[in-house]
Amino acid sequence: MPQPNGYSINSAPLDKSEDIEPLIENDAVPPQCCSARLNLAFLMFLGFAVVYGLRVNLSVAMVAMVNTTDPKPSQNTSIIHAFPLFVLWFQTPQYPWDSETQGWLLGAFFFGYLCTQIPGGYLSGHFGGSIFLGLGVLGTAALTLLTPLAAQMGSYWLFALRALEGFGEGVTFPAMMAMWARWAPPLERSRLMTLSGSGANFGAFLALPLTGYICQTLGWPAVFYLCGGAGCLWAVFWFIFVSNDPRTHRRISEEERDYIINSIGSQGTGHGWSVPVLPMLLSVPLWAIIVTQMCSNWSYYTLLTSLPTYMDNILHFDLQSNGFLSALPYLGAWLFSTLSGVVADSLIERKVFSITNVRKLFTLAGVLPASALLVAVSYAGCSHILTVTFLTLSTTIGGATASGVYINQIDIAPRYAGILLGITNTFGTIPGVLAPIVTGYFTKDHTLAGWRMVFWVAAGxxxxxxxxxxxxxxxEIQPWAGHRNII
Structure with a gap:
């Protein structure tokens, strides 16, 4: 059945010329269980769990790394006495970094992250995304292993290392979008993409409490050795089991391969070397995604990088409790975003709403209540129960945007989804640079009033x-997204 935007419900949202594909009947849809596309989503889920663990571990470890009252190194003496030959591996030095320096270090990752979004999306759209996603995770993980050494050499070295990690990780999300442009049937886009992308929230949920526990038991350097090792291990499985395209996958069934290829149509192919740059720059729907992601990411990155500091300075949680309570919001966001993908696909398949209305509905449903609850946090004072409750509900409900604006690029231009995500994520990463710095400025006196300003700005x-x-x-697919509109 045709949708209001002019394409078949089981075919890609294509232009009205040669890209339109025949209808795929529902009884021809192969099951998702144990399918190649679901396996791909699961591996992506694990990959993004790893990279977000690599991204946020410094937020918790920073609490253990910094001691402004006693700059002398402290050491795990029991390990040193037992294994004196390995003393350097288990040193837990502390550094006299003020809040402004900490803000710069927490934001350093995003300076590099900004640089590779668009090139990563462009190259992934041309060559396929698997190699770029795999190398992005592997490179970030390998660099993470050097974090204790960089910290020992000084804050400037650590800043440079974190920026390099961001440089490597910047290609991962555009590569994911480019892969789903070739792998995700239109009626399954929301659930497959939210499942894979929800690994980010799951990674934050695991990394925050585990980082606190590891810091207290093994010392903060062990955090970076263990997280980096996990990323390297994941890369081995990724390169063995993943293919850029269902046409070249070695273990996919013929039924599933034909279903994916026929439902996506020619929009599931690479875009070549040329892209319609000027029409993209003049596209109002694309700028709507850019502005919205920038605004939404401000509050997300504020919590991601600064919540452990808030738990420490205002609520005075110990390090292990700090990590666990900072992680609770991301558990809710993981569950809610995954559920939102299933509901969004159902609404589109049953033709309850158009794709446009579904994306707007889930964006509003995620943003408005989440912002109100974020403001409520600023008035909870030092109440542990209220603060944790409001933060958890805010981030949980905010997970609904995963089926809204955050996957809208593949709706308006499937063939160029990778580079579009690179563009929107480049702008969307600017808050990752600015938010920790602004937070450090507002909270330099470690007062509740300063943190209240942080939450109000983020919500607004x-x-x-x-x-x-x-x-x-x-x-709706944009007119410039077809074959004949490349300049």
Whole structure:
């Protein structure tokens, strides 16, 4: 059946010329269970869990790394006495970094992350995303192993290392989008992409409490050795089992391969070396995604990088409790985002709403309550129960945006989804650079009033972005996304 935007419900949202594919009947759809596309989503889920663990571990470890009152190194004496030959591996030095320095170090990752989003999306769209996603995770993991050495050499070296880690990780999300442009049937996009992308929240959920536990038991350097090793191990499985395209996958069934290829159509092929740059720059729906992601990411990155510090300075949790309570919001976001993908696909398949309305509905449903709860945090004072409850509910409900604006690129231009995600994520990463610095400025006196300003600013920016998307967003394929519109 045709949708309001002019394409078949079981075919890709294509332009009205040669890209339109025949309808695929529901009884021809192969099951998802144990399918190649579901296995791909699961491996992506694990990959993003690893990279987000690598991204946030410094946020918790920073609490153990910094001691402004006693800059002398402290050591795990029991390990040193038992294994004197390995003393350097188990030293737990502490550094006299002030809040401004910590803010720069926490934001350093995003300076590098900004640089490779667009090139990563462009190259993934041309060559396929598997090699770029795999190397992005592997490179970040390998660099993470050097974190204790860089910290020992000084804050400038650690800043440079974190920026390099961001440089490597910057290609991962654009590569994911480029892969799903070739792998995800239109009626399964929301659930497959939210499942794979929810690994980010799951990784934050695991990394935050585990980092606190490892810091207390083995010392903070062990955090970076263990997380880096996990990333290297994941890369081995990725390169063995993953293929860029269902046409070249060695273990996919013929039924599933034909279903994916026929339902996506020619939009599931690479875009070549040329892309319609000028029409992209003039596209109002694309700018709506850019603005909304920038605004939404401000609050996300504020919590991601600064929540452990808030738990320490205002609520005075010990390090292990700090990590666990900082992780609770991401558990809810992981579950809620995955569920939102199933519901969004169901609404589209049953033709309850158009794709445009589904994306706007889930964006508003995720942003507005989450922002109100974020403001409520600032008035919870030092109440542990209220603060943790409001933060958990805010981030949990915010997970609904995973089926809204955050996968909208593949709706408006499937063939160019990788480079579009690179563009939107480049702009969306700017808050990752600015938010920790602004937070450090507001909270330099370690007062509740400063943190209240942090939460108010984040909530206000978040709501503004949602309103922009409601007015200007779209789920329809854009005219410039077809074969004949490349300049």
């Amino acid at each position: 920016i978040n709501v503004g972005g949602a309103l922009v998307y409601t007015i200007f967003g779209s789920g």
